[in-house]
Amino acid sequence: MTVQTAESVDASAESGQDLKFQLIDKALKKFQYQQDALIEVLHSAQETFGHLDEDVLDYVSRQLQLPPSWVYGVATFYNFFSLDPQGDHVCVVCMGTACYVKGAGEIVSALEEEFSVKSGATTEDGKLTVHSARCLGNCSLAPMLTLDSEVLGHETPATTIAAIKAKAILTADQEETK
Ligand code: FES
Structure with a gap:
C-alpha cells in the first residue's frame, strides 16, 4: 500500500505543474537556472501562456530561488510583460516624447473610442488589447x-484603425477557409 504523505501529495501536485510548465523548464535549463536569466525565462513563459499569471510567477520564483516579490516586481516593471490575458491582437502605442508630440495621444484616444477599450485593457470580445508604452526605440x-509583431511608423488615428481592422478581417477570412 502506498502511503500518501504531505510530501508525496506536494510532489504529485508539483509533477502536474511540471507538465504544465515543461516549456518554461526548457528555458530554465537553457539558462542553467541562472537568476540573471529571469527576464529571458519570463519572456519564454509569456510566449507559452500569453501572459504571466500568479502561478507562473510563483513557479519561476521557486525554480530560480528568487523572492516572489522580486519576480513580481520585474514582471510589472517592464511594459512587454502582461499579468492579464491578452486579446487575439495586441497594439502597443509608443507614448515616448517623440511619438507623443507627433500625435500618439490622439491615436490612443481614437482606438479607445473606436474599439470601446481603455488603454491597458482588452475588448470584451477578446479580440484586441491596447497598451501604451514608453519609448520603443x-x-x-x-x-x-506595434501591432502584434509588426512595427508601424508615421501612424495616424485613421491608419492605425485601418491596420487593426485589416488584421481582424484577415483573421476572419483565414478562419472561414479552414
Ligand atoms: S518616443 Fe516613440 S519610439 Fe521613441
Missing part, C-alpha cells in the same frame, strides 16, 4: 506602434 518612425 524607433523615434525616427514617430508616431509609431
